[in-house]
Amino acid sequence: EAGVAQSPRYKIIEKRQSVAFWCNPISGHATLYWYQQILGQGPKLLIQFQNNGVVDDSQLPKDRFSAERLKGVDSTLKIQPAKLEDSAVYLCASSNRDRGLYEQYFGPGTRLTVT
């Protein structure tokens, strides 16, 4: 079974530029998450999708961040314009319930550096 795929793995941009990250969840997983992990901190949930609908985006800075999950499969997370404090690892995860058991799987992450 293929895991959660993310691209790019690394990105360096200047402040005020735009950037987009892509995530392909595990096939059949209805729930998709984007987390932001700043160095030395735990992952912070930015947005959670159930199929192509948003379940929770309470911590997404909507003035600069946007995310979509078209057709309930792949997802993109965009930052426009980027700020220095957006430097972090952006993690995508997907989850499934198998016979009532919950499993969440993480991708390798995209490390963003804003200069």
Add this chain to the structure above:
Amino acid sequence: AQSVTQPDIHITVSEGASLELRCNYSYGATPYLFWYVQSPGQGLQLLLKYFSGDTLVQGIKGFEAEFKRSQSSFNLRKPSVHWSDAAEYFCAVRTSYDKVIFGPGTSLSVIP
């Protein structure tokens, strides 16, 4: 509000010594609880999880954790630490609508 706390920001232990990392959660219903480990520059690796049943759960790499509902705790333990266990450890809780919240993490250093 739902939350996870890990009281210890950083812990240092000697190789071969025992380890206990603390985790407390805030969630009204029965939680699903997880422990993850993250080595520098690496992704998150699931160590173990608790859903129901036996409150002492075994995980990979010799780790175990005990769920105590009365204390809202899910502490991680290992009887003998190896140098390769040095990493960041995160406790997490799955709440309603499959929302997963992570704690701030505990950084573990191992002295040879």
